[in-house]
């Protein structure tokens with residue numbers, strides 16, 4: 431049976447360390463770190479994620495400057511909010527909760543963020559730093575995956591890593607991070623030919639697809655390390671709603687050497703890395719001033 435990589439436990443440990451650090455630094459710097467999560471509209475999944483992030487901020491002593499805007503908020507109104515937060519000395523991190531409603535240009539809003547407050551590492555400056563292997567703010571979900579692999583003491587050097595998914599939020603940045611850790615990386619996507627053969631080569635398999643339980647045990651190399659980024663809401667046989675990942679957890683747990691659960695794997699690490707990034711920006715600001 432696979433070792434289950436417990437994201438909830440690692441998140442708890444890291445959040446406790448962040449809380450201790452914040453409690454030490456806030457009196458020294460005269461204020462706590464601050465994070466603003468911006469949400470537009472009433473997507474229930476986004477609302478749940480935002481609530482989670484705000485609760486986590488409270489737990490570790492980060493001040494929340496989050497704002498929830500109605501569906502009909504305009505691009506110009508959001509630009510003004512971002513400008514104000516960019517200039518607000520109490521705010522170290524800004525996160526725009528994606529997806530945004532269709533009438534808004536998310537890329538233009540991300541580009542408007544002060545790169546030093548870009549808590550999800552999606553501004554071109556921060557993505558560019560990642561490509562060049564420089565220190566900087568890194569996208570929370572992929573950074574959380576790397577923490578999980580490190581916690582499980584997975585040696586990545588020279589290993590064949592396959593990332594299924596090439597989004598700017600997950601697939602692309604995790605591929606760059608694995609490459610930086612000296613893995614030999616293949617990025618697969620919806621146009622990949624003979625996807626099963628590609629997946630079967632993986633010593634390290636990262637699923638970031640958004641298709642419930644698409645990857646099954648017969649596709650996975652024995653003793654592979656499998657990280658499931660997917661979060662999919664499905665209805666079970668009894669008509670109850672539940673969350674599942676992109677891989678068949680029960681089947682793959684009999685084949686893989688390590689596996690993350692959904693929920694309780696990558697999800698809690700995403701929130702934790704957001705807190706980490708906010709504190710990183712906060713410390714950097716005071717150290718540079």
Ligand SMILES: NC(=O)c1ccc[n+]([C@@H]2O[C@H](COP(=O)([O-])OP(=O)(O)OC[C@H]3O[C@@H](n4cnc5c(N)ncnc54)[C@H](OP(=O)(O)O)[C@@H]3O)[C@@H](O)[C@H]2O)c1
Nearest residue numbers: 571595596597600619620638639640659660661696697700
């Ligand atoms: N745990 C967390 O904290 C967290 C954070 C973010 C996202 N997620 C979850 O992670 C999953 C992926 O998110 P995302 O934002 O990266 O999604 P996305 O932007 O929709 O990207 C999905 C990727 O999967 C590829 N894909 C789709 N169907 C495929 C198929 N049949 N075979 C091979 N590749 C296929 C797509 O290929 P093309 O590019 O060719 O279309 C695309 O690159 C979702 O379930 C999301 O909810 C979780």
